Amino acid sequence: MSGEHHGTDATLAAQVRHVEALLEERGLVDPAELDRALEAFLARASPANGSRVVARAWLDAGFRARLLADGNTALVELGLSMGGGLQEQRLKVVENTADAHNVIVCTLCSCYPIALLGPSPTWYKSEAYRSRVVRGPRAVLAEFGFDLDPAVAITVWDASAETRYLVLPRRPAGTHGLDERSLAALVTRNGLIGVAPV
Amino acid sequence: MTDRFSPGTRVQTCRTDPSHHSRLPRYARGAVGTILEPQGQHPLADDRARGLPCDPLPVYTVRFAARDLFDEGEHSVTLDIWESNLMPVEGAEVDQG
Numbered sequence: 001m002s003g004e005h006h007g008t009d010a011t012l013a014a015q016v017r018h019v020e021a022l023l024e025e026r027g028l029v030d031p032a033e034l035d036r037a038l039e040a041f042l043a044r045a046s047p048a049n050g051s052r053v054v055a056r057a058w059l060d061a062g063f064r065a066r067l068l069a070d071g072n073t074a075l076v077e078l079g080l081s082m083g084g085g086l087q088e089q090r091l092k093v094v095e096n097t098a099d100a101h102n103v104i105v106c107t108l109c110s111c112y113p114i115a116l117l118g119p120s121p122t123w124y125k126s127e128a129y130r131s132r133v134v135r136g137p138r139a140v141l142a143e144f145g146f147d148l149d150p151a152v153a154i155t156v157w158d159a160s161a162e163t164r165y166l167v168l169p170r171r172p173a174g175t176h177g178l179d180e181r182s183l184a185a186l187v188t189r190n191g192l193i194g195v196a197p198v
Numbered sequence: 199m200t201d202r203f204s205p206g207t208r209v210q211t212c213r214t215d216p217s218h219h220s221r222l223p224r225y226a227r228g229a230v231g232t233i234l235e236p237q238g239q240h241p242l243a244d245d246r247a248r249g250l251p252c253d254p255l256p257v258y259t260v261r262f263a264a265r266d267l268f269d270e271g272e273h274s275v276t277l278d279i280w281e282s283n284l285m286p287v288e289g290a291e292v293d294q295g
Contacts, residue, residue, distance in 0.1 A: 090237055092259075107223050134225065134275050135268050154273035160221050161257045161278030162240045 009122065042119070049080055050116040050166060051187035053093075054198075055180045058171040067093050071166070082115055082164065089113075094157060095168040096194070101148055103141070103156045103194035104165045105133045113164035117189055124193065134158060144195045167191070169198040201256045201281075207233045208287040209260060211279060219247040222283045226275075230287055231262035234276060242280050256281040 023029045056078060057064040067074040071091030072082055082089045091113065094102040106112065107130045112120040123129050133140045137154045141147075148154070157165045169191045175183060190196035203209055213228035221243045239254035246252050260279050264271030 107225070108221060135264070136271065137273055155261075156273060156275045158223065158275060158277045160223060161237065161243070161280065163237055163257075163259070163278050 009125070041115075045114045045116075046118045047116070047187075047189040047192065048184070049078075050113070050189070050192045051184040052078060052180070053080070053116065053166070054168055054187045054192070055183035057093075057168055058175075058183055059180055064095075064168075068095055068168070080115065082113070087162075090163040091116075091166065092157075092163050093166050093168050094155070096170045098170070099152060101152050101154050101194065102165075102167045103133060103137050103154065104159065104167060105130055105156060106159045107131065107134055108160055111159040111164060113166050116166055117192055121189070141195060144190065146196050167194040169194075172198055201236045201258075203233045203236075203256075203258060203281070203284065203286070205233050205235055209233060209258075209284045210287050211260075212283045212285075216244070218244065220244045220283075222279060223277065225267055226262065226277055226279075229262055229267055231260040231266070231277075234259040234261050237278060240280075242282060244280075258284070260284070 020029070020031075020034070024031050053067065053075065057067050063074060063077065066077075071093045072088065074093075075081055075091065082091045096102055104112075105124075110120055110125040110130075112124065114120070129140065134156050137156050138148060138150075141154075159165055169187065171183075172186060175186065178186075187198055188196055191198040208230060209232070210230045211222055211226055211228060215224060215227060235258065237257040237259060239256050241252040242255050257278055257280050259276050261274050261276045264273045264275055267275060
């Protein structure tokens with residue numbers, strides 16, 4: 001892998017455009033259909049989806065159990081899915097507790113639960129984050145301003161196949177009585193990746 | 199094709215570092231970890247990327263101690279690994295089912 005950090009997005013975009021042009025030239029994809037599929041997918045893909053899933057899990061213990069056991073099936077209860085791309089991706093939700101914290105990464109590329117979090121932030125795709133968080137997650141979290149209690153064990157989930165991960169953060173103290181919508185408003189994208197508390 | 203490994207089984211990843219695309223990251227080559235859970239079956243991306251025929255193979259979530267990967271760290275790292283990149287650890291309990 002190249003050590004070049006600058007212009008990575010631009011280089012990737014150029015490569016994707018090149019592949020797209022080849023596919024169109026060979027009649028393998030219809031450009032209008034590709035645009036329609038991408039627009040429809042991205043219109044539904046938002047971190048608001050992930051926040052809703054978390055708020056429901058905080059309020060409904062049954063849903064929380066189903067979500068942790070089988071993410072894809074539980075999503076259907078909220079009218080959401082991990083489809084939308086070429087194939088449905090497996091969703092694994094990993095729960096933060098008083099003793100255990102979870103962080104997501106894709107060290108090989110930038111696999112990310114786009115349907116639930118929207119397009120990924122640039123830092124998530126950076127070589128710096130991808131290479132460092134697996135080796136020293138506590139230091140990386142500290143750089144995000146997140147000083148995790150040293151007694152809390154960390155698991156870093158490297159998405160290297162067909163599963164996409166989502167962190168179920170701990171419910172903040174002092175939120176009793178809040179409804180699902182108010183709880184969802186507290187959830188942040190970084191909290192769902194595991195680089196910030198909620 | 200049935201799963202060869204059950205949760206709790208100790209496994210070792212391939213040591214070789216091929217020149218082609220591989221979904222087994224270099225930092226986890228030759229490492230020993232523990233099967234957490236099966237993830238179903240998927241075509242091996244290493245072959246798919248090269249246009250080779252690829253029947254779906256079992257994929258597992260495998261947990262590694264950071265110390266076994268990097269010689270430092272108290273955390274764990276999990277990876278999603280195709281069965282053909284895993285072998286049983288000799289002397290460890292292996293599910294024969």
